Amino acid sequence: GAVVSQHPSWVICKSGTSVKIECRSLDFQATTMFWYRQFPKQSLMLMATSNEGSKATYEQGVEKDKFLINHASLTLSTLTVTSAHPEDSSFYICSARDRTGNTEAFFGQGTRLTVV
Amino acid sequence: AQSVAQPEDQVNVAEGNPLTVKCTYSVSGNPYLFWYVQYPNRGLQFLLKYITGDNLVKGSYGFEAEFNKSQTSFHLKKPSALVSDSALYFCAVRDPSGNTPLVFGKGTRLSVIA
Numbered sequence: 001g002a003v004v005s006q007h008p009s010w011v012i013c014k015s016g017t018s019v020k021i022e023c024r025s026l027d028f029q030a031t032t033m034f035w036y037r038q039f040p041k042q043s044l045m046l047m048a049t050s051n052e053g054s055k056a057t058y059e060q061g062v063e064k065d066k067f068l069i070n071h072a073s074l075t076l077s078t079l080t081v082t083s084a085h086p087e088d089s090s091f092y093i094c095s096a097r098d099r100t101g102n103t104e105a106f107f108g109q110g111t112r113l114t115v116v
Numbered sequence: 117a118q119s120v121a122q123p124e125d126q127v128n129v130a131e132g133n134p135l136t137v138k139c140t141y142s143v144s145g146n147p148y149l150f151w152y153v154q155y156p157n158r159g160l161q162f163l164l165k166y167i168t169g170d171n172l173v174k175g176s177y178g179f180e181a182e183f184n185k186s187q188t189s190f191h192l193k194k195p196s197a198l199v200s201d202s203a204l205y206f207c208a209v210r211d212p213s214g215n216t217p218l219v220f221g222k223g224t225r226l227s228v229i230a
């Protein structure tokens with residue numbers, strides 16, 4: 001099956017620093033990737049939709065200057081949390097869909113971000 | 117607008133007994149429906165999907181789900197639960213038109229007791 005690799009699995013950073021999370025589709029070309037945020041014991045909240053070669057589309061309430069998304073190739077999308085604060089601590093998950101767009105989305109293993 | 121409801125926060129079942137995790141949806145037109153499972157601090161694993169065709173869909177690890185259009189439901193079932201099935205289960209819906217994201221329910225925590 002299709003594999004999506006997300007790195008790192010967990011990261012601890014100091015307030016004010018930036019953190020980059022990578023999402024790679026290992027065995028298929030992902031024209032679209034989605035970034036989600038999950039709070040403890042809650043569902044996944046869609047943050048943005050990322051299409052290869054174009055600007056990401058952010059959901060209402062998500063700060064695009066704070067959560068920078070880059071989808072420079074068909075196999076890689078990155079989420080950079082800039083000037084991180086403790087309230088940004090969360091579980092971030094990416095998912096990818098292949099060119100046809102008709103299949104289910106495949107998910108990375110998630111990144112646990114803790115800002116101290 | 118699409119939405120998914122999982123009415124139960126928690127489902128407890130004894131090992132060996134059948135399990136059902138409920139899901140109802142609201143979407144215009146014919147939906148794409150999915151079930152995913154999440155283990156602690158992990159991403160989501162795909163279990164099964166309904167796109168079209170037979171209303172009974174079989175998926176991974178012995179799970180199945182039945183699409184019921186009149187009741188707008190897509191309940192997840194398994195004839196005999198295992199302790200290892202204990203996890204968080206998410207139902208999701210997607211509008212088939214365009215390259216749209218999944219919309220998730222709030223999740224149901226399944227506990228299978230030995």
